[in-house]
Every structure is written in C-alpha cells, then in structure tokens.
Amino acid sequence: MAKKISILIVDDEESVRDSLLNWFIEDGFRVECAENAKKALTMLESDQFDIILADIKMPGMDGLEMLKRIKSLKRDSIVIMMTAFATVDTAVKALKDGAFDYVTKPFDPDDLTHLIRNATKQISLADENESLKKKVISLENVEDLIGNSEAMKNVLREVESVAQTNSSVIITGESGTGKELVARAIHSNSPRKFFPFVSVHCGALTESLLESELFGHEKGAFTGAMYNRKGRFEMADSGSIFLDEIATISTKMQVELLRVLESKTFIRVGGNKEISSDFRVICATNKDLKSMVEKGTFREDLFYRLNVVNIHIPPLRERIEDIPLLVDYFINKYCTSMNRAPVAIDQSALKRLQEFNFPGNIRELENMIERAIVVGNGKKIGLKDLPLEKTMVNPAAESLDDFEKSFIQQILDKYGWNISRAAKALKVDRVTLYHKIKKYDLKPADQ
C-alpha cells in the first residue's frame, strides 16, 4: 500500500489554513495546521511531516527563519514557501536556504496540484534511494569475509575499528587470501561508503599506463589519447582508492604517489590544471614491504605514509578450521548462481581439503568448489571431483624422490590404478611405471 503523505500547513491566516486543509484532505493527505512558526517547530519535534507549506510573512518568527531551523533539524525536509508579496530577493533567499519551491498567493489550483505532485515524487525518490542504499550495504557487508578462526576474528575486529577512520591501510597476505574483499569491507563500513570504491591493479599496468590510469590524461597527451579522461584518483573523490600490488610500482611512480598522498592534488598527464580529490588510500601487497625498504627498492617515506595501519590476512593453511565454512559458502554461492539445488560434500573430500596446502589460498579453494559443482554429479562433491592432484606443490615433498612418489601416487589414484592410462598420463612406458611402483612401494589409496 502506498504511504500516506503528511502535510503541515504553517500560516497565520486562518482562512488560508482552512482552504489548504480542505483542499488537501479531499486529496487524501494527512494534514495538520499551525498558526505560527513556534507552534510548527514544536509539532515537528514530536511528529514527522513529509511536506511543510509555510508562509514567509508571519508575526514573530518569519517563514525564512523557520525554514533554517527546520533544515537544521532535518536536512532533507521538503519545505514550500508561500508569500503574498513576492520579490525576487526573498525567492532567491528561500531557495538558497533549501526551500523545495516558492509560490505566490493566491495560486492556480493546477499549480498547487503540480507542486504537491512534484514534492511527492521527490519523497518517493528519496524513499527509493534509501532502500537502494540499504541493499548496497547488505551487498558489501563484512559478512562476506568468511571465517570463525581466531585469526579471521582478529582481521574483522581490525576492519571494524579502522573503517571509521581516514587512515591509510596496507593489507598484507599471500595471493588469494581476500585482500580486496577486506579493502571493500573497510570502505563499505566507513563514512565514505556511499561514494566510489575504485580499484587499481598496479601490477597489471606499465609505468606510463599506470600514470595515465591514476592521474587521467588530457586529449592529445600521447598517441591514442583521443579524449580527456578522468584518472582513478579523481573518480575516487569522497570515496576510497584500492591500490593492489603496490610493491610492483616503479621508483618514479613511488615519488609521484607520495606527492599525491601528501597534497591530495595532481595534474592529469598532458594537462596543466591542478585537480584536487578527497580519497582514502587502501593498499595491498603479498610482498614484505619492510624488507624492500631495507633493500632500497621501496621508498621509506612512502612506506610510512601508507603503513598507518597494517592488516595481515593469514594464509588458508594457517586457518584450516575455516575451510568447512568457506566450502559451504562457495557451494551456496555457485549452486545459486548456476540455479542448481545445493550439493553436499563428502567428509573424506572435506578432510582432504583441510590437509591440502592451498598455495593459491581462498581463490584456489573457490575455483576447486566451482569446478566440482560443474563437473560433479549434482548430489555430492566427492574426492574425484576435486583437482587436488593437479597441484604440483606438495608441502610434504622434501626431496625429488618424495615429490616423484607423491605425484605418481596421485596419477595412479586418479586413473583407478589403470597402469596403461596412468603411464600414458605420466608419459612413461608401463615397465617404467611398474618399476617406480615397486621402488616407492605404492599401493591403491583404499588399501
């Protein structure tokens, strides 16, 4: 059901109040009246009104002063000013002070209808905006960071405490641990959440491209610069900029970046106008920046400028208790996106996942689960659906022999100990494979 719009009429003339009251009641609005500004302000303290129609000339506090007070109470109030003595100055002043519109008494019935229609449209747009904002918040929630381990709880605590500040943050952690997700969580829980979150993958761009990407460029600045283009710093105005793989930027870019971070101003490539932007910097790296500073490959001053807060995300192998939760999360995610019924996971498969090293961390686990849902039987994810054997890195392998033994075992298990197929996959003849089986005393996994 549509919301019933409420209107407060503020006018010292009883006949005006009565006229408007009758007119709006016939339109089905909830209408209240106040004969002066003081009474109106008292009513506004205890009641909410969508639209306030107020006369400018009233004894005591005038309409313009009341407008200021209403706006200081509720910035998005819709206040329509009425006057019998229209002057351009008062109209301009009312609109400057935040009035929604300004009308001269008496007005045409059709104008009044249009005025209220526009105001109600504004109210419904504001309501829609509010509900969309709520949706955005739910999309970017910290809940997207999955984990019950003490390590993850620490990360969440750090995210929540740092989000409210404006400090620069460096997020460290191995590749695939979810550094961008943490950066988004910081942004979406900060006062900047309704402004852009701009992400730049520094490692993917050459020095000149990165410069143009970050600062923007003017038309004709270089071959192919056919149009003026805003840079990422400009796009991130009032929001946050996420610089991923910050350790990969060149020494020249480090100098440029330091200057921008200190002044929050920059010049587009090929331009001469200084542009200022209010952004928060969040960086991420999988390198040890401190040792890079010691080696002289990363500027110390830039390091200290960026490293106001450091959040370290532990690798997945150090929080294996989170694996079942993450597996459930990814199963739900992909089953929903593929429009499939939720599948379960075999306990042996889950156990094997918890024993696995995951050099690619959560990203690798996510890809494994997605693949298992695509190639699986649609009911249960089993060991055979997980491409664990394809990973060439084995933490247990301390020598070439250990690695060879483990690798041959995985291939044999994969082909169900069919010697011919396993030998073909290993690109050796059957005799060599038998020889290796004997040498390493290999047996089928279920024996």
Place this chain on the structure above:
Amino acid sequence: MNLQNITLVSFGYFEKDFLEKIAEAVKNEFRCPVSIKEGHIDLSDFYDPARRQYNGNTLLKQVDSLSFPGSAKTLGLFNVDLFIPILTFIFGQAFLGGQTAIASLHRFSNEHYGMISDDRFLLDRSRKEVIHELGHTLGLIHCHTPTCVMRSSTYVEDIDQKDQHLCSNCRANLEL
C-alpha cells in the same frame, strides 16, 4: 449506504428543467430521493472587491448554517465566481464527510472561455461537479481512476475528460 435525502438548493436563477436534469443524475448515482429548493443569501456579504470574486469558504459555512429539514446532504448551487484565499478560483467545495457542499456554474459555460455557447457542455460539467462535491460529503476523497467523477479536476478540460459516474472502487466504498 442508505441515504435519506439529498437537497439541491439554488442560490440565483437557474432554469427548472436544468435543475431537474441535475437532480435526476444525482438520484441515479446515489440511489436516493433528491429534492430541489430555492435559497436566498445576500451574496454581497461574500464578495471580495479586490478579487472581484465570492469567498467559497464563508459561503460554504453560510449554506451549512441554513436549515433544510429532512435533508441528509445539501448542495448549494451558485452562478458566481468562487475563490478560496489561497487559490485563484474553485469550481466548488465540500465538508469532507460533512453535510454541506457548494458548486458554481460560473466557469462551466463555453462562453467563459471565448467559445461558442453549448448548453450540453454546461449541463454535463454541472452534473459532474455536483456529484463530485456530494461524493466528498459522503466521505470520498479524490480518486486516481481517470474516468471516475471523483478524480480531481482543476480545469474544465479535466471535467470533460472524466465520466459523470463513480468508479467501481468509489461505489464499493459507499456500498452502493
């Protein structure tokens, strides 16, 4: 709805046939007896020389104060230009859910808009406005159905667009 009686009170000169046609339409719409009476008010008391119009608010109150025995709802019919202090003009007005309404035919003739006289338009617009205002006295608010007689009309063109009948929702609200 079981309405006892509606009274149309003419304040000014209207042809008998014209009033009867309006009364017939009201009777058919609200399914209740409609009587026609003649009323007398000194309109000079309600005249605003600055606006050269008649104050609809005070006229409505005046009609409401008059006694019409046996009448459940009363509509005063005028032929003068009505206004309310905040608006440049009105076609009519009513006490929502009350007993009294007023309507004026002043702006319903084609001549008022520099067009060739056509009594059919005058009668058609008058019927719709009278039913509309009486609808308010029965508690109906403006309806968004484009053809419903309870749709808000700020110009005669708007009145011409709509039907002279209540839509099914408004009829249901009145339990007609």
